[in-house]
Amino acid sequence: MKRGAFGVERRAEAALVVNTIVWGATFVLVKQALRDVSPILFLALRFTLATVVLLALFRGSWLGSWRHPRNARWSLAGGALAGTFLFSGYAFQTIGLQYTTAPKSAFLTGLTAVMTPLLAALVYRNKPRAQEVGGVLLATCGMALMTLPGGTLAINRGDLLTICCAACFAAHILTLSRYSAQASFGLLSTAQIGVSALWAWSLFHGMETPHIRWTAGVWAAIVITAVFATALAFTFQAWAQRYTTSTRTALIFMLEPVFAWITSYLLTGETLSARAAAGAGLILAGILVVELKPFHPRRHPLPRDVPQDAQQNGGRAV
Secondary structure: OOHHHHHHHHHHHHHHHHHHHHHHHHHHHHHHHOOOEOHHHHHHHHHHHHHHHHHHHOHHHHHHHHHOHHHHHHHHHHHHHHHHHHHHHHHHHHHHOOOOOHHHHHHHHOOHHHHHHHHHHHHOOOOOOHHHHHHHHHHHHHHHHHHOOOOOOOOOHHHHHHHHHHHHHHHHHHHHHHHOOOOOHHHHHHHHHHHHHHHHHHHHHHHOOOOEOOOHHHHHHHHHHHHHHHHHHHHHHHHHOOOOOHHHHHHHHOOHHHHHHHHHHHHHOOOOOHHHHHHHHHHHHHHHHHHOOOOOOOOOOOOOOOOHHHHOOOOOOO
């Protein structure tokens, strides 16, 4: 690899680390805001403000998109699909936060790192490796320790919703890997957040009884999550996934629950029980088993629509 390319890859991955710090720190902020605002209405306001910020930030990209119609169509198509998965993930996560703790929500969201390579294997018809199966088993045991009360098979609805959130975020990562190499990251970022806002506004009346009390906490949560955790963070991600792979992205995102746990402890004193902490450790171990597997390139032909990072890594979106 050329030295310059290596430097760009490191900068891209550093940007993703910054994202995990921001996302991890906002779990507590959002959970506290949900005392005064219904979750889907909160997402609608968050994504709308983020869309306005992105439209202003990338107004040149939108005005100049007519010069490259194929690139614009690719960006909008990718943005529509990515935005659908993004909204779904945040809807599951935000609703789930009403019924579970911020640290548990963050660690269960970390299952995204396990689900990403497995979903890639399903989409691109690659048989899962032994390490992936082992990682899933470890993470499943950890998930059971965190979510199942002792001696019962009942699962908290918030935990179940957060597991669905992780699957949606895995699909979102793969979608960006598929489209980011050939799309304008400015158009792609704006389109996916705009589509998320449209989904939120179209569904919030049917999914909840909307309510809001304009407290300082609600204002802070909307502004901070819209500007930093949405507009800037997903722009960084759309740019960074041009230069790193989907599995490396998922591996970096496993840092998010660590930052969420630290923030939750520092701000509210909220901790995990010994049983839940053991489960979180197993989830992290399962993620590491999946992500830090040895690399053995496959030699069979690749389908034409495999993402660029998969083509460079033996047919796997890694």
